[in-house]
Amino acid sequence: MASTTLYRWHRRIGLAVFAAIIAWALSGLSHPIMSRLNPRPVAMQPPLSSAAIAELAPLSTALSGNGITEFRRAQLLNIDEASFYRVEHGAKVSYINARSGQRAAIDDPAYAEQLARHYLGDASSNIAAIELITAFNEDYLYVNRFLPVYKVTFARPDNMRAYVELSTGRLATLIDDRKAFVGWVFRQLHSWVFIANPWLRTIAMSVMLLAGMGLSLAGLLMAWRGRSKDTAAENVGEPSQGPGRGSVWHRRLGIGFGVLMVSFCFSGLYHLLNKPIVAPPALSVPLTVFNAEDLTLDWQAVAQINGGESFSRGSLVEVDGEAYLRLALAAPQAAAKPKKAVMEHHSSKPMTPRDGPLYINARTSELCADCEHRHVLNLAAHYGGSGYSASAGQLEKITRFSSDYGFINKRMPVYAVRYGGDGVRGVEPHSLFVETATGALAARTSPASKWEGWSFSYLHKWHFFDPVSKTLRDILLIVTTLALTALCLLGVWVSFKPRTRV
Numbered sequence: 001m002a003s004t005t006l007y008r009w010h011r012r013i014g015l016a017v018f019a020a021i022i023a024w025a026l027s028g029l030s031h032p033i034m035s036r037l038n039p040r041p042v043a044m045q046p047p048l049s050s051a052a053i054a055e056l057a058p059l060s061t062a063l064s065g066n067g068i069t070e071f072r073r074a075q076l077l078n079i080d081e082a083s084f085y086r087v088e089h090g091a092k093v094s095y096i097n098a099r100s101g102q103r104a105a106i107d108d109p110a111y112a113e114q115l116a117r118h119y120l121g122d123a124s125s126n127i128a129a130i131e132l133i134t135a136f137n138e139d140y141l142y143v144n145r146f147l148p149v150y151k152v153t154f155a156r157p158d159n160m161r162a163y164v165e166l167s168t169g170r171l172a173t174l175i176d177d178r179k180a181f182v183g184w185v186f187r188q189l190h191s192w193v194f195i196a197n198p199w200l201r202t203i204a205m206s207v208m209l210l211a212g213m214g215l216s217l218a219g220l221l222m223a224w225r226g227r228s229k230d231t232a233a234e235n236v237g238e239p240s241q242g243p244g245r246g247s248v249w250h251r252r253l254g255i256g257f258g259v260l261m262v263s264f265c266f267s268g269l270y271h272l273l274n275k276p277i278v279a280p281p282a283l284s285v286p287l288t289v290f291n292a293e294d295l296t297l298d299w300q301a302v303a304q305i306n307g308g309e310s311f312s313r314g315s316l317v318e319v320d321g322e323a324y325l326r327l328a329l330a331a332p333q334a335a336a337k338p339k340k341a342v343m344e345h346h347s348s349k350p351m352t353p354r355d356g357p358l359y360i361n362a363r364t365s366e367l368c369a370d371c372e373h374r375h376v377l378n379l380a381a382h383y384g385g386s387g388y389s390a391s392a393g394q395l396e397k398i399t400r401f402s403s404d405y406g407f408i409n410k411r412m413p414v415y416a417v418r419y420g421g422d423g424v425r426g427v428e429p430h431s432l433f434v435e436t437a438t439g440a441l442a443a444r445t446s447p448a449s450k451w452e453g454w455s456f457s458y459l460h461k462w463h464f465f466d467p468v469s470k471t472l473r474d475i476l477l478i479v480t481t482l483a484l485t486a487l488c489l490l491g492v493w494v495s496f497k498p499r500t501r502v
Helices: 003-037 059-065 108-120 177-191 198-224 229-235 245-274 299-305 332-336 371-384 447-460 470-496
Strands: 073-079 082-089 092-097 127-133 149-154 161-165 170-175 310-319 322-330 358-361 394-398 414-419 430-435 440-445
Touching: 003 177, 003 198, 003 245, 003 470, 059 082, 059 092, 073 108, 108 127, 108 149, 108 161, 108 170, 170 177, 198 245, 245 447, 245 470, 310 371, 322 371, 358 371, 371 394, 371 414, 371 430, 371 440, 440 447
Parallel strands: none
Antiparallel strands: 073 082, 073 310, 082 092, 127 149, 149 161, 161 170, 310 322, 322 358, 394 414, 414 430, 430 440
């Protein structure tokens, strides 16, 4: 392609896409800045509390005494130095004192409030509203992942909302008015949610991203040929007094940052086209109906098996068609730690069992050595469909985020079940990530999605800097974004700059 034609197309494309590129650049610039100004929790783990196993009343007795014969879910919790059975039966949720067997006055909203105050560190503000959230919305976005959650709104000037998940006691997110507004602006400028039709939005963004790559490649090619804008003008009979300062700086910035602009546009397009245009409905967790009469747990036997240790949290799960208690143990002295240690932002010693949760048969009270792995395979078979074998797949416990299972998936720890890697079953290699604590599908990946995850993490968000310094990463991203913004503005200014003819 002749330099004159290349220059003309570079100019035309630049004028067509500069607004989109500046919008993406400025919204991307705000992301690392505002992430440091967003509200932060004062604690990263649920409230530390433990209780002696042997002191608990039998689950079947507690249930039958309160007229509960069948139920879908049962949890064992410690709240305010007391232990409770949280039971979901029909459309109701009941809290039963796990020592006395009597129905307790506490309910889900009260527990949600306690968790919200714990994570926010606010024990005095009034509560404006407590609401059960069962679907993502404009305030609580899909990026937060957890459902259902309770939204606890504090009567404060910042209108703080804490979203908490009761099944695990964890915090989903904190949102105040400033974070909500900045998030809204970011989605308008970066994700173009102002275009309501997802197909039209995807097409429009794809065209702009392709044009952005073409713009950058054309500029780099002209720079490689050693031709400036003014040289191209002279070739078509438009002599000038030489390249102005704006042209010189536009060319310098293009040479220095053009490749980065290509990488941003490419990784953004790859990410955009890799996700479904219309999100499919989320797969529901396995639903089991338990019968209270079948549960004959002997807490004395459980305490004996485990040396009389205390528990922090438990839940009833189904493994291979049989009921098991999934129990997280904790040292008795954990509950006696001063509250200051609980409120640390990054607790280095979360109260979790040393070797993972225990699975105890709910009828025989016997310890099951391999039930967690069997539970993982049951979940993988549930989410994979009828073509999956409960005994197939290679298991790996994931305890830290990586390019394979990124922070965006939120849930941790999880198990990866990898299929098709041996080339025997004729199945395309892919992985399912499941969380045994909730029975949820945390993620599904394939070789294609792994490449996309790598591209977005390293080419778009520069997570390769994380081992060195996240602060350095954000500083470099801000500098690069400002340079790209200046590059676009200079390009527009040079395009409209009057030429002095001889």
